[in-house]
Amino acid sequence: MGYKPVVGWGTLPDGWSFVEATAVAVDAQDNVWVFNRGAHPVIVFDREGAFKRSWGEGVIRRAHGITIGPDGTIWLTDDLHHTVRQFTPAGKLLLTIGDPDTPSTAHGGKPFNRPTHVAISPRTGDVYVSDGYGNSRVHKYDPTGRLLKSWGAPGTDPGCFNIPHNIATDAGGRVYVADRENSRVQVFDEDGTYLDQWKNLHRPCGLAADARLGDLFFVGELPSHLPVNQAVPNIGARVSVLSIKGDLVERIGGPFAGEKPGEFVAPHGCAVDSRGDLYVAEVSWTAVGKNENPPREIRSLQKFTRT
Numbered sequence: 248m249g250y251k252p253v254v255g256w257g258t259l260p261d262g263w264s265f266v267e268a269t270a271v272a273v274d275a276q277d278n279v280w281v282f283n284r285g286a287h288p289v290i291v292f293d294r295e296g297a298f299k300r301s302w303g304e305g306v307i308r309r310a311h312g313i314t315i316g317p318d319g320t321i322w323l324t325d326d327l328h329h330t331v332r333q334f335t336p337a338g339k340l341l342l343t344i345g346d347p348d349t350p351s352t353a354h355g356g357k358p359f360n361r362p363t364h365v366a367i368s369p370r371t372g373d374v375y376v377s378d379g380y381g382n383s384r385v386h387k388y389d390p391t392g393r394l395l396k397s398w399g400a401p402g403t404d405p406g407c408f409n410i411p412h413n414i415a416t417d418a419g420g421r422v423y424v425a426d427r428e429n430s431r432v433q434v435f436d437e438d439g440t441y442l443d444q445w446k447n448l449h450r451p452c453g454l455a456a457d458a459r460l461g462d463l464f465f466v467g468e469l470p471s472h473l474p475v476n477q478a479v480p481n482i483g484a485r486v487s488v489l490s491i492k493g494d495l496v497e498r499i500g501g502p503f504a505g506e507k508p509g510e511f512v513a514p515h516g517c518a519v520d521s522r523g524d525l526y527v528a529e530v531s532w533t534a535v536g537k538n539e540n541p542p543r544e545i546r547s548l549q550k551f552t553r554t
Contacts, residue, residue, distance in 0.1 A: 249497070249553070249554040250497075250499050250525055250551035250552065250553060250554065251509075251551060251552050251554050252508040252509040252549055252550070252551050253296075253549075253550040253551065253552055254508045255296075256296040256548075256549070256550040257279075257281070257292050257296045257548055257550070258292075258296055258297065258298055259290070259298060260298055263285065263286070263287060263290075264285045264286070264544060265281065265283040265284070265285045265290075265544075265547050265548065266283060266284040266285040266532050266544060266547075267283065267284050267529065267530045267531050267532035267533060267536075267544075267545075267547040268281050268282070268283045268515075268516070268528035268529060268530075268547040268548045269282050269283060269284060269310045269311050269312070269515055269516060269528055269530055270282040270310070270311065270312045270313040270324075270364070270453075270515065270516035270528050271313070271516050271517070271518045271526045271527070271528040271548065272313045272314060272315045272321075272518050273315070273518045273519065273520045273521075273526065274315050274319060274336070275319065277293075277294040277520045277521055277522075278291055278292065278293055278294070278299065279291070279292045279293075279294065279296075279518070279520070279526055279550075280313055280315065280321065281313075281528065281548060282310045282311070282312070282313035282323065282516075282528070283310055283528075283547070284309070284310050284532070286304060287301040287302075287303070287304055288301075288302075288303035288304065288306070288307040288310050289301055289302050289303040289313070289321070289323070289338065294520065296550070302337070302338030303323075303338060307323070307325055307328070308325050308327040308328040308347075309325060309326050309327035309328070310323075310325065311324045311325060311326040311362075311363055311364065312324035312362075312363055312364035312365060312413070312516070313516075314364070314365040314366065314367060316333075316367050316372075317367065317369060317372070319336055320333050320334065320335060320336070320341065321333070321334045321335070321336060321338075322334075322365045322367070322374070324362050324363060324364050324365055324376070326361040326362060326363060326379060326380060327361065328345075328347045329345050329346060329347060329348075329349070329350045329351075329359045329360065329361065329362065330343055330344060330345035330346070330347050330359065330362075331343075331344045331345060331359070331362060331365055331374070331376055332344070342391075342392050343392075344358070344359075344374075344376070344388060344392045345358060345359040345362065346359075350381060351381075351382065353381045353382070354381070354382055354383050354401050355382070356382065356383075356384050356397060356399075356400070357397075358376065358378055358382075358384070358386045358394065358397070359376070359378045359379065359382065359386075360378065360379060360380070360381030360382040361378075361379045361380035361381040361382070362376050362377065362378040362379040362382075363377045363378070363379040363380065363410075363411065363412050363413060363414075364376070364377045364412070364413045364414050364454075365377075365414065366414040366415045366416045366422065366423075367416065368416050368420050368437060369416065369418055369420065370419070370420040370437070371420065371437070372389075372390040373387055373388065373389055373390065373395065373437070374387070374388040374389070374390065374392075375387055375388075375414050375416065375422055376388070376414070377411040377412060377413060377414040377424055377425075378411065379410075379411065379412075380410060382411075383399050383400055383401040383402070383407065383408040383409070383410075383411065384397050384398065384399040384400075384408070384411070385397065385398055385399050385408075385411060385414065385422065385424060385435075385439065387437075387438075387439065396438070396439060397439075398435070398439035399411065399439075403429055405433070405441045405444060406433070406435075406441040407429075408424070408426050408429070408433075409426060409427070409428040409429045410426070410427040410428045411424050411425070411426055411427070412425045412426075412427035412451070412452055413425035413427075413451070413452060413453060413454035413516075414454065415454045415455060415456040415464070416437075416456065417456050417458065417462060417491065418458040418462070420436075420437040421434060421435065421436060421437065421442065422434070422435045422436070422437060422439070423435075423454060423456065423464065424454075425451040425452060425453070425454040425466065426444075426451070427450050427451060427452055427469070428450065430446065430448055430449055430450055430451065431444045431445060431446045431448060431451070432444065432445040432448065432451055432454065432464075432466065432489075432493070434493075443493065445489060445493035447487075447493075447495060448466055448468055448487060449468045449469070449470075449471070449482050449483035450468055450469040450470075450471075450483055451466045451467070451468055451469075452467050452468065452469045452513075452514060452515050452516075453465070453466065453467025453486070453514050453515055453516045453517040453527065453528070454466055454467070454517065455516075455517040455518050455519055457519040457523075459519075459521065459523070461490075462490065462491035463488055463489070463490065463491075463496065463519075464488070464489045464490075464491070465486055465487075465488055465517040465519060465525060466486065466487045466488075466489060466517070467485075467486050467511075467514030467515060467516065467517050467527060467529075468483040468484070468485050468486070468487060468514060469483050469484070469513055469514065469515075469534075470482060470483035470484035470503075470504045470512075470513070470534075471483060480502035480503055481502050483504075484500055484501070484503065484504035484505070484510070484511045484512065484513070484514070485498050485499060485500030485501075485511060485514070486498070486499040486500060486511070486514055486517060486525070486527060487499075499525070499551065500514075504535075506545060506546060508549070509549075509551075511527065511529060511549075512529050512531040512534055512535055512545055512546075512547075513529050513530045513531055513533070513534035513535070514527050514528075514529055515528050515529055515530040516528035522553065523553035524550060524551060524552050524553055525550070525551040525553070526548070526549070526550050526551075527548070527549050527550075527551070528547060528548055529545075529546070529547045529548070529549075530547070531544075531545035531546065531547045532544060532545065532547070
């Protein structure tokens with residue numbers, strides 16, 4: 248297969264900045280939606296990278312996850328607002344799940360304490376939420392926002408989580424959870440029954456499933472945050488492409504974190520368009536840029552064409 252970076256893709260208006268892009272999604276028209284921590288949280292580009300519009304100014308506390316539903320509505324996960332919100336493509340609020348001012352008890356199991364992402368079942372329209380930084384659960388809702396069930400607990404055993412950071416569904420309705428600090432993706436049926444785990448990964452952060460490409464999964468992996476293995480190659484800072492059985496198809500990125508085209512600093516979100524092209528959002532400011540002297544903004548969005 249193979250993927251080639253498109254250098255300079257995505258032109259922002261003069262004076263605008265992502266700060267960092269936390270998540271990316273692609274709609275049915277192949278428009279690319281970038282959720283970011285700049286002044287304009289939701290930015291839309293066409294497939295060629297031309298700016299179309301933005302919204303969300305003054306609404307988002309801390310951008311984290313973006314998902315586009317089968318009906319074209321936009322689901323935003325705001326981890327410091329402790330909510331999942333559904334919007335029209337124009338930015339009109341339709342539904343809020345969670346209490347923006349009262350997070351649940353840390354690791355108590357009830358929604359939400361810093362939720363991270365949303366996945367929607369293509370079979371039923373049910374909504375799955377990974378929750379998150381301050382919890383160790385997955386919550387399942389019906390399309391109206393009614394809680395149906397929750398599963399998970401803190402830990403390392405099958406079905407337990409250590410920062411459930413991202414979530415996706417496949418065409419059959421199975422649920423995949425990027426269990427970040429356990430360095431695995433866990434697989435469940437649509438009712439939360441544990442099925443499998445994929446473990447040839449390092450701190451999986453981004454997660455996208457694409458049935459159009461033969462049920463491929465794209466997993467953005469963070470590099471090590473430990474000084475002891477900073478000089479060890481092939482530990483994260485990459486996107487791994489896996490089959491629906493968890494077999495490795497290929498890896499995108501270099502042996503170390505880097506800023507050259509095709510390298511990654513901190514892959515945080517992935518999306519694929521109708522032609523199989525890949526978009527990767529990176530939290531480069533949080534991972535590296537804010538800690539430098541002076542602090543600097545680092546590229547946080549890349550497009551790759553499928554070759």
